[in-house]
Amino acid sequence: xxxGGDGRFYITTAIPYVNAAPHIGHAxxxxxxxxxxxxxxxxxxxVLLLTGADENSLKNVKAAEEQKITTQxxxxxxxxxxxxxxxxxxxxxxxxxxxxxxxxxxPGVQRLWQLCDGxxxxxxxxxxxLYCVGCEQFYTEGELVGGLCPEHKTKPEPVExxxxxxRLSKYQDALQKLIEEDRLRVWPQSRKNEVLGFxxxxxxxxxxxxxxxxxRGWGVPVPGDSSQIMxxxxxxLSIYMTGVGYGTSDKEFGKWWPTDVHVIGKGIIRFHAVYxxxxxxxxxxxLPKSVFVHGYLTVEGEKMSKSIGNVVSPLALLGKxxxxxxxxxLIRDIPTFEDGDFSEAALKDRVNKELLGDxxxxxxxxxxxxxxxxxxxxxxxxxxxxxxxxxxxxxxLGAMELHNALGMIMEFVRACNRYVNDKAPWKLxxxxxxxxxxxxxxxxxxxxxxxxxxxxxxxEKIAGKLGTRITGFAECRFRESFTERxxxxxxxxxxxx
Ligand SMILES: [Zn+2]
Numbered sequence: 001x002x003x004g005g006d007g008r009f010y011i012t013t014a015i016p017y018v019n020a021a022p023h024i025g026h027a028x029x030x031x032x033x034x035x036x037x038x039x040x041x042x043x044x045x046x047v048l049l050l051t052g053a054d055e056n057s058l059k060n061v062k063a064a065e066e067q068k069i070t071t072q073x074x075x076x077x078x079x080x081x082x083x084x085x086x087x088x089x090x091x092x093x094x095x096x097x098x099x100x101x102x103x104x105x106x107p108g109v110q111r112l113w114q115l116c117d118g119x120x121x122x123x124x125x126x127x128x129x130l131y132c133v134g135c136e137q138f139y140t141e142g143e144l145v146g147g148l149c150p151e152h153k154t155k156p157e158p159v160e161x162x163x164x165x166x167r168l169s170k171y172q173d174a175l176q177k178l179i180e181e182d183r184l185r186v187w188p189q190s191r192k193n194e195v196l197g198f199x200x201x202x203x204x205x206x207x208x209x210x211x212x213x214x215x216r217g218w219g220v221p222v223p224g225d226s227s228q229i230m231x232x233x234x235x236x237l238s239i240y241m242t243g244v245g246y247g248t249s250d251k252e253f254g255k256w257w258p259t260d261v262h263v264i265g266k267g268i269i270r271f272h273a274v275y276x277x278x279x280x281x282x283x284x285x286x287l288p289k290s291v292f293v294h295g296y297l298t299v300e301g302e303k304m305s306k307s308i309g310n311v312v313s314p315l316a317l318l319g320k321x322x323x324x325x326x327x328x329x330l331i332r333d334i335p336t337f338e339d340g341d342f343s344e345a346a347l348k349d350r351v352n353k354e355l356l357g358d359x360x361x362x363x364x365x366x367x368x369x370x371x372x373x374x375x376x377x378x379x380x381x382x383x384x385x386x387x388x389x390x391x392x393x394x395x396x397l398g399a400m401e402l403h404n405a406l407g408m409i410m411e412f413v414r415a416c417n418r419y420v421n422d423k424a425p426w427k428l429x430x431x432x433x434x435x436x437x438x439x440x441x442x443x444x445x446x447x448x449x450x451x452x453x454x455x456x457x458x459x460e461k462i463a464g465k466l467g468t469r470i471t472g473f474a475e476c477r478f479r480e481s482f483t484e485r486x487x488x489x490x491x492x493x494x495x496x497x
Contacts (some may be wrong), residue, residue, distance in 0.1 A: 009045040010256045011037050014264040014272075015054040015097070015239045018078035019063045022085045023304060024342050025265065025297050027314035028334060030091045031327045032294055032402060033263040037092055038453035039397040042473045048256055050243045051086055052097035053079040054236040056219035056229075057136055071218050075100050081315065088318045089327065090456055097243030099220075099235055108247025109230060109238040110223045113208075115283035117223075121167040127207060128160035136232045138207065151267055164209040164228060171278040172203045178277065178287065185290035186273050187400050188337040191266065195273045206275065208234045237276045240288075259288040266293050292400055295339035312342055321496070324455035325351045331454055332410075336403045348496045355458075356493040358413050359447075362420070363462055366440045367488040369425050373433055379481035380435020384419055384443045388412040390476035393450050402454075409450045416443050441466065441482040449475050458492055465489055 013033045016026055030051070037049040055075040064074035079098055086093055099105050116122050129138040134152040138159075149156055176199045178184045179192060186192035208231040209222050219229040238246070240259055245252030264272050272291045280287050299310045317326055329347040332354070334340030370378075389408070396405035425436045448462040452470050463470050467484035 007045050008256065009037075009040040009047045009260050010244065010258070011040070011047065011049050011261045012240050012243075012259055012263065013049075013051040013091075014262070014268060015052045015099075015236050016082055017057055017059060018053045018055055018075055018082060019057070019059045021078065021081045022314060024299070024312040024314050024317075025304070026082070026085065027089060027317075027326065028297060028330050028340075029263055029265065029294060030086060030089050031330045032292070032336065034089070034091045034327075035331060035402050035453040036261060036263070036292070036397070036400070038456060039394075039473075041092075042449065042452060042470075043394070043398075044472055044474070047092075048095065048244070049091065049093045050095040050097060050240065051082070051091065051093050052095070052239050052243060053082055053099065054232070054239065055079065055098055055100040056235050057232040058133055058215060058218070059136065061216045061218050062133065071216075072100060085314055085318075088315065088323060090323045092456075095243045097239045099239055104248060105239065105242045106220050106247075108242035109220045109235050111247045112238055112241070112279070112283055112285075113230065113234070114223055115285075116166065116279060119282045119284070121170065121282040122164050122208070123167070124162060125165045125205075126160075126162045127165075128158065130156035131159040132156040159214070161211050161214065163207040163211075163231075164222065164225075165205045166208045166234075166275075166279065166282070168203045168205050168275065168278050171281055172199060174281060175199050175203070175274060175278060179273065183289075184273065184277055184287055186269075187290060187292045191269060191273075191291075191293040191337070195269060198270060199274060203274065203278075207231060233271055233275065234279065237271065237279070241285075258286040261290050261292050262288055263292045263294070266295055269293055294337060295335075297334065298339065298341045300343050301341055317344075317347075321347065321351070322457070324458045325355060325493075325496075328355055328406075328455050331402050331406050334403070336401060351493065351496050354410060355455075356491075356495055358410065358417060359451075359458075360492040362413060362417050362440075363444060363465065364488070364491050365420060366437070366444060367465060367486055369433075370437055370441065370486050371488055373437060375434055375437065376485070377481055377483040378434055378438035378441055380431065380438045382439065382442075382478050383435075384416060384439040385478040387415040387419075388443070388446065390446060390450065390473070394473050394476070397453065405450075406454055409447060409454075412443070413447060416440060416447075438482055441486070442478045445482070446476045446478070449473065461492055 013029055037047050040047045060074055061071050064071040083096055131138050132149040139156055179195055186195055209228040212227055212229055215229040220235050222228040244256040262272050277287050299312050302310055304311050329350045332350055333346055393405050393408050423436045425433055445466055445468050448459045449470050452459040466486055
């Protein structure tokens with residue numbers, strides 16, 4: 001992970017289509033993005049996290065027609081669900097950008113178009129092809145699976161019209177070099193290989209507009225041609241720029257651009273690692289530094305789909321579980337870059353066994369003994385510090401290995417519990433007791449800091465009980481003594497039946 005020389009760090013979630021309410025996959029992406037954002041704050045960087053809503057798609061027009069409401073009404077309603085999810089999951093976002101915001105979004109997209117046009121990379125061409133409305137993308141016969149869209153398993157529509165095209169073919173060599181040299185880094189390596197394979201297979205120019213009629217007049221108009229509306233992908237990708245002032249505030253844009261990390265799902269990798277950098281190269285704008293690609297979630301082993309009726313609503317889950325419980329489960333159970341399976345039984349199990357059983361009980365039992373001990377300052381021989389490599393945890397976070405970082409912290413929490421069992425501090429007194437509690441208090445203080453990116457509310461609560469504050473990873477060293485005043489208070493977690 002590289003931050004700008006000025007210590008700023010700009011990270012984005014993918015911008016979700018808002019044609020329906022969010023599902024559990026959105027929650028996973030929010031948490032992953034937020035963990036990286038919060039970790040970078042603890043590394044001392046000034047961080048901006050952007051999320052938002054991709055609203056100018058034909059899918060939204062069609063969904064609104066079905067529901068007999070205006071497209072804007074549909075977008076307002078659905079964008080509000082995503083905003084609600086972002087807030088309830090404690091996504092620490094600074095910007096929620098919507099592509100239907102004319103004044104904030106349109107000027108930047110149109111400027112970007114004009115720059116590409118000025119570079120000679122936009123031309124008109126008659127086109128016919130197979131178009132998946134769900135993907136907002138043309139497919140070649142070879143890309144279909146049994147004649148159906150590989151994402152949606154639906155038959156794409158034949159579409160013929162004259163559109164504007166972007167000269168992607170011109171950027172083939174440049175893109176290949178950028179990705180090979182990690183100047184545009186793709187996480188993980190397997191996805192990088194996939195992108196390189198796609199580029200080496202040959203890049204074809206792609207359509208970046210459609211007729212006003214087919215778009216039903218919904219979207220950003222092409223500058224200087226009232227018959228055409230911009231392709232939704234060009235428009236949606238631009239949110240990453242317009243959300244930080246592109247087209248409206250050069251000062252703000254200069255402060256944050258380029259993006260350090262675009263967090264996305266594996267289905268939209270081409271748009272982010274091929275089309276988007278090519279457009280920016282054409283426009284002469286700095287490229288994002290990296291793209292982080294996560295997998296998809298199945299539900300209890302099945303693909304999530306409306307027809308099966310197994311779509312998991314994270315907003316419904318947040319009525320039963322706390323944000324930290326859901327955040328913890330999603331990072332702990334889902335390998336960072338691979339597909340994973342959501343199971344509510346596994347979620348309960350993680351909460352009961354690990355959050356309540358390991359972490360919650362450690363804090364509770366230690367603070368109980370601290371209160372009974374009568375001591376107000378603690379020191380002794382450092383016996384637990386060697387059980388934790390805090391630098392390795394921070395390193396794993398920097399290398400985007402979120403799952404491994406959390407695993408290392410929990411390993412240490414379990415080591416602390418074993419230490420309590422071995423030392424049996426309830427049988428000790430005097431300097432021996434003081435020394436054991438010193439180790440445990442310092443360990444919990446460090447755990448509160450390291451856990452903060454994952455479960456921020458709980459970490460703040462632990463720090464509150466310890467009388468300490470979470471300010472940065474630099475604090476993750478055992479100090480000579482622990483002198484803060486602790487307050488045991490309530491248990492951190494409740495058992496879930
Ligand atoms: Zn599709």
